[in-house]
Amino acid sequence: MERQPGWSLAELAEKLGGTLDGPAEHRVLRPAPAEDDDPTGLAFAEGTYIEKAMASGVGAVIVPLDAPASDKPLIRHPRPRAAFGHFLALNQRPLPISEGVSELAWVSPLATVDPTARVGAFAVVEEGATVGPNARVYPFAYVGEGCSVGEGSVLYPHAVLVQDVTLGARTIVHAGAVLGADGFGFVWDGKRRVKVPQVGRVEVGADVEVGANSAVDRATAGATRLKEGVKLDNLVQIGHNTSIGAHTVMASQTGIAGSTSIGERCVFAGQVGTADHVSVGDDVFLGGKAGVTKDIDVPGRYLGFPAQPVMDEMRTQAALRKLPDLLKRIKELEKKVSDLESR
Structure with a gap:
């Protein structure tokens, strides 16, 4: 029946x-x-x-x-x-993908693909790349030279691992995300901006999720790191040489400048930004559009630009709302003083 x-x-x-x-x-x-x-x-x-x-x-x-x-x-x-x-x-319905390696995929003879892995049509696996057990590489995904896709990990259509990117087990990279593109590095030579070669790598831990159209740049030297359990929403930018601690989550349009260090279990709401070379400790919550311009060492909730503890920011905003009335009163007082002086 x-x-x-x-x-x-x-x-x-x-x-x-x-x-x-x-x-x-x-x-x-x-x-x-x-x-x-x-x-x-x-x-x-x-x-x-x-x-x-x-x-x-x-x-x-x-x-x-x-x-x-x-x-x-x-x-x-x-x-x-x-x-x-x-x-x-x-x-939940997983996207369909046939067993084995599609005849329409291109896998370098110098790449290693586990027999239990699946590689879809028009996907590319380059020389020196490794695709681990039960991993799924969907159509049009790209696994670049020297990259490694961990056990049970998933690359959705058009996900890109450019070069020297390592994914831990059970990591998910959504459509259009790019890991391992060049970091944003240029120097002024007196006449023009000269590109600084970006020759580092990206290391991604287990159980990480990178949202659609997000970018994680390779390090200038060394590694850009996303630790175990990090979750990135769609449209998140991670600059070169950044390190993000375990189980930190970032909402859409967050931008992390290069060489930033972020602790464990942090929450970054939408459109949070950081300056380069700053440090954010463990268990920090940053509200929407917060801007981190200096180190944050104390766990807690922060808001505003520059980011400050929530109660401080609320007092600042309350004071700002009083400014128009204060300016009006100051002008009235200035006029009274001027009238007194002119007598």
């Missing part, structure tokens, strides 16, 4: 470790946002989103154990977000 598409709520409650509050036979086909009107979708909701989810047309909702009763089918769970993550994993 052919299996029906999707899942019954009874099946899902068991898979997700939740408690069903609604009809066991109700079927859902896909994940959906809490405000969606998909009658076959399953959403999750916490806090203020619970009311929005109940008012929407979504088919069923994963909610906390103490959520109010509803006519809508519910799965009650102690950790709704985690349960929804499990449901997302059930719906």
